Amino acid sequence: MSPTPPPSKLGSLEYAPAPESRSSATIAAHYGLFINGSFREASSGQNFASINPATEEALSTISQANSADVDAAVVSARKAYDSVWSKMPGAERGKYLYRIARIIQERSRELAVVETLDNGKPIRESRDVDVPTAAAHFFYYAGWADKLEHAGFGPRPQPLGVAGQIIPWNFPLLMAAWKLAPALATGNTCVLKPAETTSLSAMVLAEILQQADLPPGVVNIITGDGSTGAALVAHPDVDKIAFTGSTEVGRQIQRSLATTTKHLTLELGGKGANIVFDDAPLDETVEGIIDGIFFNQGHVCCAGSRLLVQESIADDLLTRLLRRVDQLRVGDPMDKNTDVGAINSAEQLERIRVLANAGDEEGATRYTSSCELPKKGYWFAPTVFSNVAQTHRIAREEIFGPVLSVLTFRTPEEAIVKANNTTYGLACGVWSEKGSRTLWAAQRLRAGVVWANTYNRFDPTSPFGGVRESGFGREGGRHGLEGYLDV
Amino acid sequence: MSNNRVAVMKTYKLLIGGEFVRSESGRSYEVQGADGAFIANVAQGSRKDVRDAVVAARAAQSRWQNATAYNRGQVLYRLGEMAESRRDELVNQVIAAEGLSATDADSTVSASIDLIIYYAGWSDKVAQVLGGSNPVAGPFFNFSVPAPTGVIGVVAPTESSLLGFVQTVLPPLCSGNTVVVVASEDRPIPGLLLGEMSATADFPGGVLNIVSGRLDEVAPTLASHEDVDGLDLTGASPEQAGEWATAAAESIKRVFVHHAGDESLSSLRRLRAFIETATVWHTIGQ
Numbered sequence: 171m172s173p174t175p176p177p178s179k180l181g182s183l184e185y186a187p188a189p190e191s192r193s194s195a196t197i198a199a200h201y202g203l204f205i206n207g208s209f210r211e212a213s214s215g216q217n218f219a220s221i222n223p224a225t226e227e228a229l230s231t232i233s234q235a236n237s238a239d240v241d242a243a244v245v246s247a248r249k250a251y252d253s254v255w256s257k258m259p260g261a262e263r264g265k266y267l268y269r270i271a272r273i274i275q276e277r278s279r280e281l282a283v284v285e286t287l288d289n290g291k292p293i294r295e296s297r298d299v300d301v302p303t304a305a306a307h308f309f310y311y312a313g314w315a316d317k318l319e320h321a322g323f324g325p326r327p328q329p330l331g332v333a334g335q336i337i338p339w340n341f342p343l344l345m346a347a348w349k350l351a352p353a354l355a356t357g358n359t360c361v362l363k364p365a366e367t368t369s370l371s372a373m374v375l376a377e378i379l380q381q382a383d384l385p386p387g388v389v390n391i392i393t394g395d396g397s398t399g400a401a402l403v404a405h406p407d408v409d410k411i412a413f414t415g416s417t418e419v420g421r422q423i424q425r426s427l428a429t430t431t432k433h434l435t436l437e438l439g440g441k442g443a444n445i446v447f448d449d450a451p452l453d454e455t456v457e458g459i460i461d462g463i464f465f466n467q468g469h470v471c472c473a474g475s476r477l478l479v480q481e482s483i484a485d486d487l488l489t490r491l492l493r494r495v496d497q498l499r500v501g502d503p504m505d506k507n508t509d510v511g512a513i514n515s516a517e518q519l520e521r522i523r524v525l526a527n528a529g530d531e532e533g534a535t536r537y538t539s540s541c542e543l544p545k546k547g548y549w550f551a552p553t554v555f556s557n558v559a560q561t562h563r564i565a566r567e568e569i570f571g572p573v574l575s576v577l578t579f580r581t582p583e584e585a586i587v588k589a590n591n592t593t594y595g596l597a598c599g600v601w602s603e604k605g606s607r608t609l610w611a612a613q614r615l616r617a618g619v620v621w622a623n624t625y626n627r628f629d630p631t632s633p634f635g636g637v638r639e640s641g642f643g644r645e646g647g648r649h650g651l652e653g654y655l656d657v
Numbered sequence: 658m659s660n661n662r663v664a665v666m667k668t669y670k671l672l673i674g675g676e677f678v679r680s681e682s683g684r685s686y687e688v689q690g691a692d693g694a695f696i697a698n699v700a701q702g703s704r705k706d707v708r709d710a711v712v713a714a715r716a717a718q719s720r721w722q723n724a725t726a727y728n729r730g731q732v733l734y735r736l737g738e739m740a741e742s743r744r745d746e747l748v749n750q751v752i753a754a755e756g757l758s759a760t761d762a763d764s765t766v767s768a769s770i771d772l773i774i775y776y777a778g779w780s781d782k783v784a785q786v787l788g789g790s791n792p793v794a795g796p797f798f799n800f801s802v803p804a805p806t807g808v809i810g811v812v813a814p815t816e817s818s819l820l821g822f823v824q825t826v827l828p829p830l831c832s833g834n835t836v837v838v839v840a841s842e843d844r845p846i847p848g849l850l851l852g853e854m855s856a857t858a859d860f861p862g863g864v865l866n867i868v869s870g871r872l873d874e875v876a877p878t879l880a881s882h883e884d885v886d887g888l889d890l891t892g893a894s895p896e897q898a899g900e901w902a903t904a905a906a907e908s909i910k911r912v913f914v915h916h917a918g919d920e921s922l923s924s925l926r927r928l929r930a931f932i933e934t935a936t937v938w939h940t941i942g943q
Contacts, residue, residue, distance in 0.1 A: 322787070421909060424909060425903050428903040428906055605939075614719075617935070619936050620936070620937045623940040624797065624940050627938050629793035629795070632799050632801075632938070633791070633801050633936050638886065639909045642911050642933075644934050649934050657926065
């Protein structure tokens with residue numbers, strides 16, 4: 171397979187910069203912990219900086235919660251559960267969620283700007299995906315709050331109590347919505363811990379909860395590093411832990427809760443196979459492969475990071491794919507034309523480099539987009555490895571970056587065997603014009619989500635979550651209620 | 658019959674991959690009844706037997722999953738037929754194992770058979786009750802179907818030798834999982850007898866595997882086995898459950914721990930414990 175794409179006729183097109191204005195968002199110089207309905211300083215007085223990964227500028231300082239702060243948040247959540255939230259009729263709970271959904275919509279531009287500055291993702295994605303989908307999640311679950319007896323979990327499903335929720339940095343606001351909306355709709359109160367590098371949109375969300383007049387303590391947001399999350403997991407008065415993050419940390423959490431009665435759902439890593447059969451519509455497929463691996467810089471647990479192509483079309487597809495990769499616009503996340511933004515942190519950038527270097531060392535063929543990278547900030551050019559073997563680290567380990575590994579197969583059976591040859595099982599893609607083949611493949615793939623002739627689609631009505639070492643439990647849809655009910 | 662006739666003694670064997678085997682370790686142990694009297698020798702399974710059983714369960718899993726739900730229901734119903742036709746044998750073994758009165762043992766056997774029939778009827782309804790279509794905002798047909806978790810390890814209840822066995826083993830089987838069950842250490846025979854019945858109920862080999870023996874020897878292997886996807890710890894003590902659930906975390910197994918009320922059939926808790934929701938998005942277009 172050739173590592174050099176032929177030039178594209180579109181290659182010479184230039185775009186003028188189209189930067190989104192920063193003025194629609196005001197980021198405070200400092201954010202405290204959101205406990206019992208108001209902001210307060212960490213008991214230790216310690217803070218950490220939140221960095222714009224595209225420029226390395228400090229955006230704000232954030233309070234570092236320790237175990238005393240975690241305890242205060244859990245006490246507040248318990249009090250709100252006992253005195254207010256568990257007694258409130260579902261219809262009333264739902265109205266608070268509707269309010270939150272509406273205010274997110276009303277402050278959507280501000281949220282998109284904050285998210286892009288803090289996370290490094292393109293404004294096009296935070297504007298068109300993260301923020302509207304977050305609002306949609308609250309809107310969807312709002313409607314469940316007074317219909318739980320119809321959800322298929324028995325006549326009077328009960329909430330669990332206080333939910334501790336730990337979310338990752340790749341979709342900060344959206345993951346907060348995925349966690350909070352079903353928990354609140356079912357009558358639980360929450361202590362939410364955002365990721366250390368991306369706390370800012372959660373702080374804006376805290377303001378939104380105040381605007382919505384949500385009773386104090388129903389949602390508490392505690393910022394900090396891994397030690398804050400560990401304190402939340404260990405707190406004896408937490409009834410449920412919902413964690414989204416790496417399989418390694420998920421394993422530690424499952425282990426630490428094994429001797430307790432706490433409920434647990436885990437949404438962990440993945441190594442999604444994107445399978446292209448020889449009858450796939452190639453131009454659409456190329457777009458889908460691009461969405462599958464370069465959406466959100468590949469910082470996506472369900473990313474289609476292993477491309478499995480039927481051998482007879484592999485050369486043709488790879489040529490088209492590399493040509494398309496070369497056209498991706500990489501750079502300023504605030505530019506509305508940008509396709510691929512900044513890597514979220516220096517630490518993640520290093521991990522991507524290590525794994526990509528392993529691809530070279532193990533004999534895969536690297537193609538790097540010819541894009542220019544900004545001088546400051548954390549960047550990694552879109553990269554495609556071909557001639558990848560199943561034993562290579564880049565075919566087995568989650569890279570969580572804009573790096574695609576291309577493998578080939580001859581028969582549909584071989585495609586399934588290779589796709590399932592992983593300890594993960596989060597998501598897969600299938601590209602074919604033949605419906606019977608697509609459904610045949612979907613039945614055999616060990617994955618919680620299968621996208622057929624599309625990739626990386628999310629919707630509040632659609633259950634999301636993995637099998638095997640990608641975790642257990644579902645978020646979204648009717649199924650997403652189960653993790654917050656004692657059923 | 659002459660009083661001088663010497664009875665034929667039966668040794669109960671492990672069920673692995675559709676075959677009845679003595680333990681590869683060459684060991685057996687004596688099982689006593691509730692009254693302390695000797696009942697029978699039972700094969701004492703080893704860690705290797707557990708691993709063999711997991712291999713057999715894995716090999717059988719995709720065929721069992723991809724059998725039609727109707728077919729799985731028929732096979733499980735056939736087990737109910739077998740149990741009904743040999744119910745006297747089951748009653749006698751439950752009396753011996755648990756020390757129940759004949760009336761109580763008869764009720765237990767009836768309840769066990771009825772529960773087999775109950776789950777036989779679930780196999781082709783799970784997808785409709787637990788799955789469905791999802792109205793996503795876009796040109797996609799999106800549907801969720803329940804899929805079996807895979808290979809499930811079950812630590813069968815120690816006290817309830819037949820009903821407890823059925824309560825834990827049938828739910829994962831009916832949704833397309835294959836099972837490796839560690840029988841009650843002190844009361845293994847009713848479960849092993851049901852295993853014998855499964856062999857004449859058209860169970861494909863490897864769908865149901867039973868290992869009897871010392872719980873503390875064999876269960877940890879099942880709990881930590883990388884190719885076991887889920888673990889039902891109903892028969893474990895709280896200390897054992899904690900230890901084995903910790904081992905299960907290494908490969909992110911789904912772990913079911915018994916709570917009061919779990920046997921309420923309306924909650925479907927046991928059925929849902931080893932079911933994964935698989936969601937498919939398909940584009941809609943001309």
